[in-house]
Amino acid sequence: MPNKPPITFDVVAREGEARAGLLTTRRGEIETPVFMPVGTAGTVKGIRFEALETELDARIILGNTYHLWLRPGIDVIKRCGGLHRFIGWQRPLLTDSGGFQVWSLGDLRKISEEGTEFRSHLDGSLQFLSPEVSMQVQAVLGSDIVMAFDECAEGNASPDVARASMELTARWAQRSRVEFDRLQANGADTGRTDKNENLSGDQALFGIVQGASHVELRSESLARTTDVGFDGYAIGGLSVGEEKSVMWQVVDAVAPEMPSDKPRYLMGVGTPEDLLKAVSRGIDMFDCVLPTRNGRTGQAFTSRGKVNVKNAQWAVDTKPLDETCECSVCRRHSRAYLRHLHQSGEMLAGMLLTHHNLAFFLDTMRGVRQSIRSGEFTKFRQAFTEKLNEGEQQNALIDA
């Protein structure tokens, strides 16, 4: 049995619905609201862990169960001592359940009461993922926060389809909880098995609220999820192609009803503006591929809006990407150089833009946390948004 609960969460300051909190995990403290860089296949693409730890001070990153299960596979990760040891990252890890990824496969998957049958995107082999399998895989990964296995629905799913999906998710939440507890009791958590690490507590388990765009289904989903009981609660199935207004209707309806003493996680969101808006609705945790994926395709996020480094405008521009950014990329490199690297197809383009983008997201969240603590979040958000909009308008003129 664990000495201490796997995680504790304390709200330390509020401003309206916005909250600054402290999430204490067995591998360290995480100040919230927090943005989690996405490390799909055991690497946050294009950046070294040293930079994530030291300069960027990312306190938690995300791993994808689906990808890691298929490659290198759980046998490999188990024999290498769990995901932390396998990849060389000793800070907290959250793993998703694979539910969203297999749902994304579309025609390549078949969903039943038991679970989801699908063909691997790597070799076409037939695979089966269920609440039990997902919990087993995440126990081997040894992640500090495990996500329940859920079923997503199309953003525009009809009430009937969305209800069926939501109810399936509720039953899977219960099965996830049971299997998770069995595994914890059996000490299956690879991340905890090494005595040298002196880890207290077991893994934590988060539940996921579904229900597509239907707020009444979302409310019911939240009630059924909290009935099962989890260490934290996530809003899933958003940012999957629906209108932004739909996403905010759901967040506005669900967030205030989520247990206030547990962390609230908005999955897969979003732009810097989205993060600040969601924080104002009481969300504590985020993950998104935007800073890393867009970095690899030449797009930088800055305090004055998005910058496309391909733009000929930057050919001889010796200014940094963001004149108010203090990251190592902005301190050293110009827009002209970044454009050259991108045009030349150099790896360093993606590496530097990824670094800057993550720095911008993480710095923004640091500012958010400080502003909530000092009661100036509304002011912070307003100034942030004004500067962003002003810059975007200028960028639009350049692009025109």
Add this chain to the structure above:
Amino acid sequence: MPNKPPITFDVVAREGEARAGLLTTRRGEIETPVFMPVGTAGTVKGIRFEALETELDARIILGNTYHLWLRPGIDVIKRCGGLHRFIGWQRPLLTDSGGFQVWSLGDLRKISEEGTEFRSHLDGSLQFLSPEVSMQVQAVLGSDIVMAFDECAEGNASPDVARASMELTARWAQRSRVEFDRLQANGADTGRTDKNENLSGDQALFGIVQGASHVELRSESLARTTDVGFDGYAIGGLSVGEEKSVMWQVVDAVAPEMPSDKPRYLMGVGTPEDLLKAVSRGIDMFDCVLPTRNGRTGQAFTSRGKVNVKNAQWAVDTKPLDETCECSVCRRHSRAYLRHLHQSGEMLAGMLLTHHNLAFFLDTMRGVRQSIRSGEFTKFRQAFTEKLNEGEQQNALIDA
């Protein structure tokens, strides 16, 4: 006029032909023998300058005139204040002349007395490179060490063909010198024009010995090159597909005859064993794409020979690439993880292997320098080679 000569070179210790020296440039001191990482298009592929400066302590890197001239072009680099400022690297830079690159284009180039006409590998446009143009481009780049414009010959070129090529190189060396001196007198060196940098002296110019595999032509080339007079001398046209034995015949013949008070640079060489052998023949400077290029394709250089990270043998191997290496990659990551990254096509695979490989090359050269200073180079080289061969034999068993 320069206050001080652009570079000075002092031999501080010898053991047989091997020499440890100090090359003082306007941007800092370089202990020799030195390995220069290759930064073709203004980036050492897959590694950030911060890592080159701090952990690896690379004192000088190489840039390619051909690539930079075609993209982003000298107008861009000039307007951005020269290559150092453009890329964000304030330590010494050596640029090649473009001679080797245009020669490598094969059927795409036509060589005349005046220079080389060729089609750009980027857009097929017709371009012309000559000693004068190469000097002008390198003045804009503002590199600390400029290479004379030379003509390479096939490794197996007949005596007549090799003689014609060598004689052309000698005439081009003279034209390079004249144009270089004119440019320096006119203050065309972009790297020096910023008064804030307080750079003393102008750029330095190195001559290149050619003559294919014919040692008598090589000797004549050396005599004609030293007649022109340069700040350092390079052996070019080796490691271009000829037998290794041919390369060593040439090095054995030429190196001892090269001016002993100037740095001796063996271009494009080589493996760690090659570096140590060439040092034993009195060579001071090297550049090679092996650590970076092979790193991107999954090959690591270690003290126990080459390791192919793709090998299934490493699937669950939690040992580092090289158990005696203290680089940040070996301190943190296992062979199993590197294999996973490579198999998954992750950028981080190339980034980490590039870092380790450069660490191994630069650490080896550090060991070489220390051993020459302490009179133990022969012992160092023997121990290094024995360990390498022993490891290679074991690797061969694994591969079999």
